Amino acid sequence: MNKIYLALLSLGVSFSASAQSDTTMMRDIYKHALTHGQAYDDLRHLTKEIGNRIAGSPKAEQAVRWSESLMKALPFDRVYLQDVDVPYWDRGPAEKAILTESQEPLKVLALGGSVGTPKGGIEAEVIEVEYLSDLKKFGGDVYGKIVFVNKPWDESLVETGMAYGLNTSQRSRGPAEVAKLGGIAYLFRSLSSSTRDDYPHTGGTRYTQGIDSIPAMAISVVSAERLHDALQKNPKAKVFLEQQSGWKGIVPTHNVIAEWKGTEHPDQIITIGGHIDSWDVGEGAHDNGTGITGTLDAVRTLMKIGYKPKHTIRVVFYMNEENGVQGSMKYGEAAAENKETMIAAIESDAGGFAPRGFDIKASRQAVDWIQQQWKPLFEEQYWVSRFLQGSPGVDSGIWAAQFPNTVMFNFRPDPHRYFDLHHTEKDVFEAVDRRELQSGVAAIASLLYLVDSHIGEMPQ
Ligand SMILES: [Zn+2]
Structure with a gap:
């Protein structure tokens, strides 16, 4: 010692x-x-x-x-x-989304778990809402349409996890609810805290395969705003969607x-x-x-x-x-x-x-x-x-x-x-x-x- x-x-x-x-x-x-x-x-x-x-x-x-x-x-x-x-x-090849009128591409990513579109894609009119619950107002009109949930991020919250949590259920429940009303695809405004974000944000979604499976995509914030503007000008504007994702x-x-x-x-x-x-x-x-x-x-x-x-x-x-x-x-x-x-x-x-x-x-x-x-x-x-x-x-x-x-x-x-x-x-x-x-x-x-x-x- x-x-x-x-x-x-x-x-x-x-x-x-x-x-x-x-x-x-x-x-x-x-x-x-x-x-x-x-x-x-x-x-x-x-x-x-x-x-x-x-x-x-x-x-x-x-x-x-x-x-x-x-x-x-x-x-x-x-x-x-x-x-x-x-x-x-598996996502498959890059997804496509196009505003038919102007042939303008929109930035999208399939949501995780989503099925693909039929071969050759789909084209339809779009119903825009902030909340899935707003679809009630449209009754039978949802049939055959693409539903677009365009709920902006709550920028007032520093706790961004809370802002995210406010809207995740619309991402996960959306496709199943839209399918029940006869909608043929689901477009979901990306959960992004950036207001000038042209990157789509993917994430999980849920539905029962074979029963209520419709293609579901996240659309970038900038593209969501573009689509919103186009629908303001022409409520009958159509969108073309194509994706080949699926469970393997x-x-x-x-x-x-x-x-x-x-x-x-x-x-x-x-x-x-x-x-x-x-x-x-x-x-x-x-x-x-x-x-x-x-x-x-x-x-x-x-x-x-x-x-x-x-x-x-x-x-x-x-x-x-x-x-x-x-x-x-x-x-x-x-x-x-x-x-x-x-x-x-x-x-x-x-x-x-x-x-x-x-x-x-x-x-x-x-x-x-x-x-x-x-x-x-x-x-x-x-x-x-x-x-x-x-x-x-x-x-x-x-x-x-x-x-x-x-x-x-x-x-x-x-x-x-x-x-x-x-x-x-x-x-x-x-x-x-x-x-x-x-x-x-x-x-x-x-x-x-x-x-x-x-x-x-x-x-x-
Ligand atoms: Zn994580």
Whole structure:
């Protein structure tokens, strides 16, 4: 034992990580994540070498194998693939939409899950409404027409996720409702926070195949305005639509999972991750390349600075959040079957912008406690201050039904620009800022450390 160590011991200072104060630990986490973090480089590989990766596609499976190899390069105790079957939907060749009168093209993308038009396309008059409920006024007139739901984005909301949520049900319910009234196609104004956006934003839609399947497309904001103007001038204006999308059967694929065994409570599990699949346009960079590379880098950061977790930390990359959530359903079923103890879950699926905080699914007392104990650690130095009771991420939310007592954290980066890019060709690597992404990694790693170290002190 050397003299310096003895002197430190007499001051009550220990070299062990567990005795380091939370503040010191977070300083080390931030320093490492910002200077040596690897999420950004991993993201470059995922987006540029693999690219977009809709569930069931060969590229999604390539992303699975690549993620597995990244995890195997780290000192996890176990890395494995969990079998998941997904329905594979393929867009087919580029869609066409044309204003017949002027032969002007409109920018569109088929909505995920949509069927194609009959061969050679369709041409019909258009009924424009803001809400599906407005179709009541048209009665039998919907028959044989294209229905165009043109509901503008609520620009007054800084909480863009809320603006998005206000209108997602019209995207998912639209085609089925229009089909019931005899409409032959569905055009949906893109859910975009950008008012000058000429990029269509895709997204999932739902209907019962064969019963009420009609082609459904998202139309860009600029093209929606063009169509609106044309219909103002001539309510009988026609639109031509053609697309060849459709379901291509069930494909076996995987969730990717890695476990880092806890030293004190190995059978108590903290899940961390996000979805690995993306839509089939752009590169799935913010949605959700940053979510998987960021959460993995958060765990890697704790490994690199010598932390030893008390509980088992399990990284999960879920397959097919975008078009069916089979990955998170499978994860929840398997965890319930194995009677696992899931104490907490952290999910990242809101982009890789500068971190602002976390929404928390927990009791009021627990959230109050987190605000008192943890928020001050983040707030001043790191600009992370949102710790509010709220919804979990989509994937954790799926298995929350089986594990109602799991405390769930939903990572919240700055929301201003996410829905400019979401589900479009613009969601590419270049839209992600390295410093913002790595600061998010640090915030997530800090939260993971605090959960692992102090969850026993948290009120139920
Ligand atoms: Zn997502």
